[in-house]
Amino acid sequence: MSGPEGSSIKNARLCVVAFYMGVVVQMNIDEFYMKIAYDEAMKCLDIDEVPVGAIIVKDDQIIAAAHNTRETTQMATAHAETLAIMEACSKLKSWRLDDCTLYTTLEPCLMCSGAIVSSRIKRVVYGTREYRWIALDRIIQDKSSINHHPEITSGIMEQECSQIIKDYFKNKR
Numbered sequence: 755m756s757g758p759e760g761s762s763i764k765n766a767r768l769c770v771v772a773f774y775m776g777v778v779v780q781m782n783i784d785e786f787y788m789k790i791a792y793d794e795a796m797k798c799l800d801i802d803e804v805p806v807g808a809i810i811v812k813d814d815q816i817i818a819a820a821h822n823t824r825e826t827t828q829m830a831t832a833h834a835e836t837l838a839i840m841e842a843c844s845k846l847k848s849w850r851l852d853d854c855t856l857y858t859t860l861e862p863c864l865m866c867s868g869a870i871v872s873s874r875i876k877r878v879v880y881g882t883r884e885y886r887w888i889a890l891d892r893i894i895q896d897k898s899s900i901n902h903h904p905e906i907t908s909g910i911m912e913q914e915c916s917q918i919i920k921d922y923f924k925n926k927r
């Protein structure tokens with residue numbers, strides 16, 4: 755699906771026609787998959803978790819889907835992206851996720867970025883930026899200390915992915 759190294763992925767993205775909520779809609783393939791990651795994030799609202807969702811796609815198939823369950827499991831590593839990576843590795847029986855794309859609603863944190871680099875994920879697409887802490891974009895910029903540099907696309911469904919987190923914290927107050 756993606757072109758040769760360095761080509762403009764954005765322009766090359768296929769469009770898909772999806773049947774969603776009873777309406778046929780045409781959307782960019784990244785938006786299509788981000789919508790599914792967003793639906794994962796929505797599951798967090800039922801269990802009072804910070805709403806972040808992630809999926810992993812390989813050969814146009816979703817091989818893993820997860821949402822943040824840190825509070826529910828009381829597990830510091832239970833972020834959506836890390837859970838999705840663990841599921842994908844388990845499914846593929848390989849720690850290498852070379853040909854996979856990770857879609858996540860929020861820019862991956864320090865820990866999840868480490869898991870992304872370690873698993874050699876080819877491409878990361880995220881919704882909204884993590885402004886508070888050092889996260890994927892800044893980590894990947896450090897070419898000298900990272901041995902794998904995934905291609906990054908940001909700002910897909912940015913407004914929705916940002917709003918769901920803002921609303922969550924607003925309701926907490």
Ligand SMILES: [Zn+2]
Nearest residue numbers: 833862863866
């Ligand atoms: Zn994380």
